[in-house]
Amino acid sequence: MxxxxxxxxxxxxxxxxxxxxxxxxxxxxxxxxxxxxxxxxxxxxxxxxxxxxxxxxxxxxxxxxxxxxxxxxxxxxxxxxxxxxxxxxxxxxxxxxxxDTEEKQLEALYKAIHQLNDIEKALIFLYLEDKPYKEIADTLGISSVNARVKMTRAKEKLKNILNP
Incomplete structure (x- = not known):
């Protein structure tokens, strides 16, 4: 067994x-x-x-x-x-x-992601993996609505980091 x-x-x-x-x-x-x-x-x-x-x-x-x-x-x-x-x-x-050849091309994105808090990092990671919001919510143990709200905020934060 x-x-x-x-x-x-x-x-x-x-x-x-x-x-x-x-x-x-x-x-x-x-x-x-x-x-x-x-x-x-x-x-x-x-x-x-x-x-x-x-x-x-x-x-x-x-x-x-x-x-x-x-x-x-x-x-x-x-x-x-x-x-x-x-x-x-x-x-x-x-x-x-x-x-990490592909990821080297995304170095600016990773540097920006490192500036996010832990939950935002997890959200962005799952988003980049093309996971649907239901699966993101299930993985993180939050509701789908909460996942969408947090994702919108995380994307906005990333946008501000990348384009000051």
């Missing part, structure tokens, strides 16, 4: 690991922090995988866990990431190198 769960997790994770990389890109500013956050997201996903009921798509659940992990870690005043040893299964994950 444990082996089946592990195999299913590895399959789901490998198909969707770019989600974690993108969240790491938004919430970190250097390679080491990116790697640490990616590891912590992976650990949190594995620790909570047995609780994943399948009520939503795996990717939606992964967004929620990854965003909550990133927000929780980076709200701490110390800004340090506590890591845990996950060597029991780490060798089984085929981590691909993160290719």
């Amino acid at each position: 444990q082996k089946d769960l592990e195999t299913k997790f590895l399959t789901d994770f490998e198909k969707n690991q770019n989600i974690a990389h993108k969240i790491c890109r938004i919430y970190t500013t250097n390679t080491n922090a990116h790697k640490d956050l990616f590891q912590e997201i992976t650990i949190q996903l594995w620790k909570n995988y047995s609780k994943f009921r399948g009520d939503s798509k795996f990717s939606t659940w992964m967004y929620r866990v990854a965003l909550n992990t990133a927000i929780s870690l980076y709200r701490k005043s110390t800004r340090t990431v506590k890591t845990q040893d996950f060597s029991d299964f780490a060798y089984k994950i085929k981590a691909t190198d993160y290719d």
Whole structure:
């Protein structure tokens, strides 16, 4: 049973690991922090995988866990990431190198996004992923109306940052 769960997790994770990389890109500013956050997201996903009921798509659940992990870690005043040893299964994950070529073209946007608060970052991230407002609301645990209002405000804030 444990082996089946592990195999299913590895399959789901490998198909969707770019989600974690993108969240790491938004919430970190250097390679080491990116790697640490990616590891912590992976650990949190594995620790909570047995609780994943399948009520939503795996990717939606992964967004929620990854965003909550990133927000929780980076709200701490110390800004340090506590890591845990996950060597029991780490060798089984085929981590691909993160290719940030496309994101380098969006450097101004990312710099602006870094100036947003945590919730605004999550909203913009999900918006850029072409997620519908219902899925954004479900992922963040807010109503669709609230998601639209917050998104409008976040877009306006980004516009002011990019075009002072």
